[in-house]
Amino acid sequence: xxxxxxxxMSYYAFLAPGLLLFASIIIFPVAYxxxxxxxxxxxxxxxxxxxxxxYAKIIxxxxxxxxxxxxxxxxxxxxxxxxxxxxxxAYLLHRKMVRNGNFYQTMIFLPITISPVVVALLWNQIFxxxxxxxxxxxxxxxxxxxxxxxxxxxxxxxxxxxxxLLWMHTGTYMIIFYANLQKxxxxxxxxxxxxxxxxxxxxxxxxxxxxxxxxxxxxxFAISGSLKAFDLIYAMTxxxxxxxxxxxxxxxxxxxxxxxxxxFGSAASMIIVLLAVGLILLLQYxxxxxxxxxx
Amino acid sequence: xxxxxxxxxxxxxxxxxxxxxxxxGTKEQAKDSAGDGIITLSVYHFxxxxxxxxxxxxxxxxxxxxxxxxxxxxxxEYGYGEAFHDKLQTMAMSGQLPDIVLLYPGxxxxxxxxxxxxxxxxxxxxxxxxxxxxxxxxxxxxNGEIWELPEDISITSIMFTNNRLLKELGLTLPKTxxxxxxxxxxxxxxxxxxxxxxxxxxxxxxxxxxxxxxxxACGLEWFDKAIAGEARFDDPEFxxxxxxxxxxxxxxxxSPGTNQLTYGQGLDDFVxxxxxxxxxxxxTVNNMVGELSAEQKTYMSLESFPDIPNQKGQSLSTSxxxxxxxxxxxxxxxxESDAAWKWIWFYSGPEGSAIRQRFGRLPAYNLAExxxxxxxxxxxxxxxxxxxxxxVMDSVLAAEPIGTFNIxxxxxxxxxxxxxxxxQELEAMVAAIGR
Numbered sequence: 222x223x224x225x226x227x228x229x230m231s232y233y234a235f236l237a238p239g240l241l242l243f244a245s246i247i248i249f250p251v252a253y254x255x256x257x258x259x260x261x262x263x264x265x266x267x268x269x270x271x272x273x274x275x276y277a278k279i280i281x282x283x284x285x286x287x288x289x290x291x292x293x294x295x296x297x298x299x300x301x302x303x304x305x306x307x308x309x310x311a312y313l314l315h316r317k318m319v320r321n322g323n324f325y326q327t328m329i330f331l332p333i334t335i336s337p338v339v340v341a342l343l344w345n346q347i348f349x350x351x352x353x354x355x356x357x358x359x360x361x362x363x364x365x366x367x368x369x370x371x372x373x374x375x376x377x378x379x380x381x382x383x384x385x386l387l388w389m390h391t392g393t394y395m396i397i398f399y400a401n402l403q404k405x406x407x408x409x410x411x412x413x414x415x416x417x418x419x420x421x422x423x424x425x426x427x428x429x430x431x432x433x434x435x436x437x438x439x440x441x442f443a444i445s446g447s448l449k450a451f452d453l454i455y456a457m458t459x460x461x462x463x464x465x466x467x468x469x470x471x472x473x474x475x476x477x478x479x480x481x482x483x484x485f486g487s488a489a490s491m492i493i494v495l496l497a498v499g500l501i502l503l504l505q506y507x508x509x510x511x512x513x514x515x516x
Numbered sequence: 517x518x519x520x521x522x523x524x525x526x527x528x529x530x531x532x533x534x535x536x537x538x539x540x541g542t543k544e545q546a547k548d549s550a551g552d553g554i555i556t557l558s559v560y561h562f563x564x565x566x567x568x569x570x571x572x573x574x575x576x577x578x579x580x581x582x583x584x585x586x587x588x589x590x591x592x593e594y595g596y597g598e599a600f601h602d603k604l605q606t607m608a609m610s611g612q613l614p615d616i617v618l619l620y621p622g623x624x625x626x627x628x629x630x631x632x633x634x635x636x637x638x639x640x641x642x643x644x645x646x647x648x649x650x651x652x653x654x655x656x657x658x659n660g661e662i663w664e665l666p667e668d669i670s671i672t673s674i675m676f677t678n679n680r681l682l683k684e685l686g687l688t689l690p691k692t693x694x695x696x697x698x699x700x701x702x703x704x705x706x707x708x709x710x711x712x713x714x715x716x717x718x719x720x721x722x723x724x725x726x727x728x729x730x731x732x733a734c735g736l737e738w739f740d741k742a743i744a745g746e747a748r749f750d751d752p753e754f755x756x757x758x759x760x761x762x763x764x765x766x767x768x769x770x771s772p773g774t775n776q777l778t779y780g781q782g783l784d785d786f787v788x789x790x791x792x793x794x795x796x797x798x799x800t801v802n803n804m805v806g807e808l809s810a811e812q813k814t815y816m817s818l819e820s821f822p823d824i825p826n827q828k829g830q831s832l833s834t835s836x837x838x839x840x841x842x843x844x845x846x847x848x849x850x851x852e853s854d855a856a857w858k859w860i861w862f863y864s865g866p867e868g869s870a871i872r873q874r875f876g877r878l879p880a881y882n883l884a885e886x887x888x889x890x891x892x893x894x895x896x897x898x899x900x901x902x903x904x905x906x907x908v909m910d911s912v913l914a915a916e917p918i919g920t921f922n923i924x925x926x927x928x929x930x931x932x933x934x935x936x937x938x939x940q941e942l943e944a945m946v947a948a949i950g951r
Contacts (some may be wrong), residue, residue: 350773
């Protein structure tokens with residue numbers, strides 16, 4: 222065996238354990254799920270091949286389309302809400318524009334340390350028909366039948382969940398941006414200040430361009446996290462009432478585990494994977510364009 | 517070894533390893549491993565271990581059994597709510613079903629029963645059939661198999677009534693639906709809820725109201741025909757039953773924001789005397805025993821929903837089904853099966869049923885009326901003895917049509933679907949899946 226062959230062998234030997242693990246817990250389940258998605262498998266018996274019928278049924282299902290819409294709203298609130306807000310908060314803290322920065326940093330980060338189920342129970346306690354806010358409004362108005370109807374509106378029922386997601390995850394992005402801002406050379410900003418640059422000019426010309434890579438990474442996190450959103454929403458509403466707050470992961474869960482449609486549920490999960498890959502590729506394309514612009 | 521061969525071997529192993537991993541995960545072999553004559557059986561049970569009433573009651577039963585059967589050791593694993601069913605499916609699909617498992621008579625655990633993973637209990641039960649309520653002895657499989665021995669008869673629709681509040685408001689128990697509706701304004705004016713019910717989980721409206729109303733509007737005979745395919749779920753009488761739910765919603769007879777209220781809130785409002793009536797299943801009595809004060813128990817009564825106009829079903833009728841119970845793994849040996857049956861028979865047979873009756877349950881095993889039981893239990897037993905019983909929809913229809921129907925009832929209550937649309941969609945789904 223030549224030296225280069227030995228070298229290559231050693232690469233494979235070192236790579237094999239990780240690859241093996243990856244194949245066992247990622248590639249195999251995904252491949253199995255993909256295979257199941259073309260069948261009408263119901264949990265027992267031999268899976269029957271039905272081609273693309275599951276996919277055709279899913280994309281023409283009104284409930285799926287509403288779930289997809291909800292997922293896209295979550296993606297939007299993550300990318301255009303959590304990330305900018307996280308960046309802004311990190312910027313304010315980094316530039317020491319607020320007093321007691323450490324306190325605010327802890328408070329903003331705190332929600333992400335709480336279990337999503339606890340967060341869901343907490344918000345439910347506040348806003349449900351038997352919750353605190355409704356009780357206060359009933360007392361103040363004397364209207365004992367008062368109910369917050371936003372939760373019963375097909376288009377708006379997702380809004381309170383978007384708010385909770387914003388509250389819960391902004392802290393994560395703030396910490397990421399804060400850490401990256403701290404890595405910046407202070408002399409760069411000091412030089413800009415001496416040259417007479419305003420705060421907004423420093424932000425737009427120096428800080429933001431150096432953050433493009435970080436923004437792209439956080440956006441990938443946000444997109445993939447948003448598309449598989451499940452725990453908080455399931456604990457808050459279970460996707461209800463009447464599918465109003467359902468997302469694709471809940472749609473998949475209900476069809477698989479409540480209706481025993483394993484093939485159908487697998488098809489829904491493959492759609493989540495395809496959506497995530499598609500959106501992330503799009504994002505990478507956009508971020509490459511930005512990087513070139515700022516180079 | 518050349519590089520190509522090595523590479524192909526690595527990739528082959530990548531795909532074989534997961535299969536090997538799954539294959540090695542075989543069923544736990546506990547049993548009589550110590551050779552001391554003690555048989556250990558794994559049991560999977562539906563139980564909320566944080567429930568201060570149910571959990572200690574169940575443990576008491578286990579203690580009594582293990583004391584009487586020192587050679588049988590039960591090793592429990594618990595699940596609750598949807599998590600119970602999710603795990604059960606995973607166990608069933610991976611071939612790791614426990615020795616004894618809690619099952620449902622209808623479609624809820626059909627992925628276990630239809631797959632032949634559990635034993636037919638009829639050979640063990642032979643000769644004892646008459647000791648159970650008829651409803652509990654109805655076949656659960658296609659050939660009349662009994663997969664699980666029902667522990668209780670579940671009456672799913674009881675109109676619990678606060679007679680103190682009724683009296684204070686100058687009202688009496690309504691005999692007709694119109695009388696009930698007429699009470700609404702007076703009850704609401706007093707700051708109270710006419711009928712407490714929490715439907716966020718979507719099943720209570722179907723299980724506790726719709727089934728009973730279908731019995732009233734359509735009659736038992738119609739339901740038998742509908743299940744057999746000789747009547748349709750979009751027949752006018754079925755639509756009429758749906759219309760009543762819509763009217764109750766529109767006339768503000770139900771808890772405000774009922775579709776936002778988690779199950780349990782309905783009982784809370786009733787116990788705190790914020791509601792005059794409360795519709796729920798007989799299982800709630802179990803909680804009422806502990807939550808109602810001795811004084812409250814004197815004026816709380818169990819009633820039926822009043823008669824509706826053009827009623828085809830019977831007055832006072834409710835909906836009921838044989839409840840869940842334990843079944844046993846089809847792979848058990850003779851000795852293990854005998855030990856498993858001992859537990860199943862103890863739990864749902866005379867001994868366990870008598871204990872559970874004292875705790876507020878309505879056992880499927882025929883027992884004499886309890887004289888020294890809690891007043892609410894005595895009321896439940898008396899109620900069960902006097903009312904005709906119709907079907908519970910989710911015990912006779914498949915999971916998907918029922919799941920969709922539950923959601924459609926919410927849609928109807930929000931005004932986004934009409935009663936007729938709800939009925940038509942149910943019929944279409946039942947027809948497509950098969951009755």
